Structure formats: C-alpha cells, structure tokens
Amino acid sequence: MPESAKDNMxxxxxxxQLLAALHARLFWVGEEVPYxxxxxxxxxxxxxLVWDLINKDTLSDDDVRxxxxxxxxxxxxxxEDELxxxxxxxxxxxxKALFNETAGLLRAIMDLREIEDGTAKEKEQEFRDTFSRERVDEARRWLQFLKDSGTLE
Structure with a gap:
C-alpha cells in the first residue's frame, strides 16, 4: 500500500474515538436523520419517515405498530454500520461518513421512540414556547438598547 494511502487510513x-462518540451521552446533538x-x-x-410521523396530528394504531x-x-x-x-x-x-450515518440512524431511533410515546409533540411545543419568549425578550433588549443609545426616543 503506498505511504500516502496508508496515511489516509x-x-x-x-x-x-468514533466508536466512543457513538455511545456518548449527547452524541446525537447536531446529527441529522439520514435522508x-x-x-x-x-x-x-x-x-x-420521521418527518411524516412527527407532523401527524394523531397516530393511528397502524402507525404505532x-x-x-x-x-x-x-x-x-x-x-451493521457500527460493526x-x-x-x-x-x-x-x-x-467519518459511516459515523455520521450511524449517529443519524441512532437519532432516527430516538426520534421514533419519542413520536411513539408522545413526548415529541410535548418537546416541540416546549421549544416553540421558549423560542417565542426569547424573541420577545430579544426585542425588548433591542428597544432598550436603542433608547439607551439615544436612537429611539
């Protein structure tokens, strides 16, 4: 094997390190479910699949099965990928590509479990509520900054 090819292995x-990362507590943060x-x-x-299920108002018995x-x-x-x-x-x-796919598959499994037990909708609503509060707080800080700088009276 040429030296440059060996160095690329x-x-x-x-x-x-990659295998340990797959088993770390928050490995899934930032990982995408594979397309x-x-x-x-x-x-x-x-x-x-995850997108379709998460966007359903209610899951049918068939969906759950x-x-x-x-x-x-x-x-x-x-x-199979991990092996x-x-x-x-x-x-x-x-x-790295195999790691990303494997981590994405683990993320898909987690997402499907959350959809199945109903916590996905709760987390989505919690995210929306938090995001809305933060937007309002950001607007208030911005307005206060403008007032303090004399730009806004």
Whole structure:
C-alpha cells in the first residue's frame, strides 16, 4: 500500500474515538436523520419517515405498530454500520461518513421512540414556547438598547 494511502487510513485510536462518540451521552446533538440509506437491499428514507410521523396530528394504531418495525430495521442497520466501523479498513473520509450515518440512524431511533410515546409533540411545543419568549425578550433588549443609545426616543 503506498505511504500516502496508508496515511489516509483510520488509525485504531481514531476508530476507538468514533466508536466512543457513538455511545456518548449527547452524541446525537447536531446529527441529522439520514435522508436516504440502504436497509436490507432497499432504499429507505428515514428522514422523510420521521418527518411524516412527527407532523401527524394523531397516530393511528397502524402507525404505532409500524414504528416498532421501523425501529427494528433501523437498529439492525445501525448495528451493521457500527460493526463495519469497528472492524473494516476505512479511510478517514469513509469512517467519518459511516459515523455520521450511524449517529443519524441512532437519532432516527430516538426520534421514533419519542413520536411513539408522545413526548415529541410535548418537546416541540416546549421549544416553540421558549423560542417565542426569547424573541420577545430579544426585542425588548433591542428597544432598550436603542433608547439607551439615544436612537429611539
């Protein structure tokens, strides 16, 4: 293997860092649910699935039953990706892409569980309430700044 190609391969230390990051407490912060991933030879769109379910006013009994199936398939793919990350010879670029996909799949699983147990809607409403309060506070601070600077009377 040419030296430059060897230097581009992920080291064992880097591999362990990526695997540890997948199991860290807040690994999912900033991770996106993948838009497309191949599961059992089929192109799946976990992002669209989560988006569609989270935007439903109410979940049907079929939706709830299917969520468990979706989680099972996504979990299987996540385990497959994690094993590949742990054992395969990978370039740094490929390892990072695989890490991102795996973290995104874990995020999808978490999101689906929250949708299923109803906490996703509660968190969304809490976010909206907090965002609205912060916008009002920001506007008040801005107006106070303008008054203090003499720009606004």
């Amino acid at each position: 992920i080291s064992e230390w880097e591999r362990k 497309s991933v191949e599961i059992k030879g089929e192109k799946c769109k976990p992002h669209d 299917h969520i468990d199936t979706y989680i099972s398939y996504i979990r299987e793919k996540e385990k 590949k990350l742990a054992t395969s010879k990978l370039t740094r670029k490929d390892a």
